[in-house]
Amino acid sequence: MTITLNHFSAAVVFALCASIVFGITHRDTTREMVRYGLYCFAMFLGGVFVAGWAMWLLRR
Amino acid sequence: MANSTTDKKVAQAESISMMAVLAPAIGWLIPGAGHMIQKRWMRGLLLFLSIMSLFLLGLAMQGRIYKANGGDILDILGFVGDIGAGGLYILTSANDWGQGAIAFATADYGTKFMIVAGLLNFIAVADAYHIAIGKKR
Numbered sequence: 001m002t003i004t005l006n007h008f009s010a011a012v013v014f015a016l017c018a019s020i021v022f023g024i025t026h027r028d029t030t031r032e033m034v035r036y037g038l039y040c041f042a043m044f045l046g047g048v049f050v051a052g053w054a055m056w057l058l059r060r
Numbered sequence: 061m062a063n064s065t066t067d068k069k070v071a072q073a074e075s076i077s078m079m080a081v082l083a084p085a086i087g088w089l090i091p092g093a094g095h096m097i098q099k100r101w102m103r104g105l106l107l108f109l110s111i112m113s114l115f116l117l118g119l120a121m122q123g124r125i126y127k128a129n130g131g132d133i134l135d136i137l138g139f140v141g142d143i144g145a146g147g148l149y150i151l152t153s154a155n156d157w158g159q160g161a162i163a164f165a166t167a168d169y170g171t172k173f174m175i176v177a178g179l180l181n182f183i184a185v186a187d188a189y190h191i192a193i194g195k196k197r
Contacts, residue, residue: 025187
C-alpha cells in the first residue's frame with residue numbers, strides 16, 4: 001500500500017502527532033498538556049505558513 | 061513497628077527501581093506501553109497512536125529505514141533516529157520493509173516521518189522513566 005500526501009497534509013499530520021507527544025511529555029497536568037499541545041500545533045502550522053509565504057516572496 | 065516501616069520502604073524502593081528499568085524498556089519496544097504499565101492509560105494510548113501513525117505512514121509513503129552500517133555520518137544519525145522506534149524498527153528490519161530508493165518527494169517525507177517517530181519515542185521513554193522514579197505524576 002502506498003500513500004501519497006502533499007506537502008501541506010504531510011506537515012499537518014507531522015504537526016498533529018508531534019504536538020500530542022510534546023503536550024503529554026512536557027507538562028504535568030491534563031489541562032496544561034492540552035494547552036501546550038494546542039500551542040505546539042499552532043506554532044507548527046504557523047511556521048508552515050510563514051515559511052511558505054517567505055519562499056513565495058523570495059521567488060518574486 | 062520500626063521493622064515493618066523499614067520493610068515497607070525497602071519494598072517500595074525496590075518496586076520503584078524495578079519500574080524505572082521496566083517502563084523505559086517496554087516503552088521503547090512498544091510506544092506508549094511504558095505509560096500504560098504505570099496505569100497512565102490515556103497518555104499511553106495517545107502516544108501509541110501518534111508514534112505508530114507517524115511510523116506506519118512513513119512506511120506507506122515508501123520511506124527508507126537506515127541500517128547501522130550505513131557508513132555515511134548522516135546515515136548513522138538516521139539510524140539513531142530510526143532505532144528509537146524500538147519494536148517497530150526491529151519488525152521493519154526483520155521483514156525488509158522500508159528498503160525503497162527515495163525517488164520522489166513523498167518517499168523523502170516518509171523517511172523523515174520514521175526518523176521523527178523514533179525520536180518522539182525517545183522522549184516518551186524518558187517521560188515514562190520520570191513517572192517511574194516519581195519525578196512526574
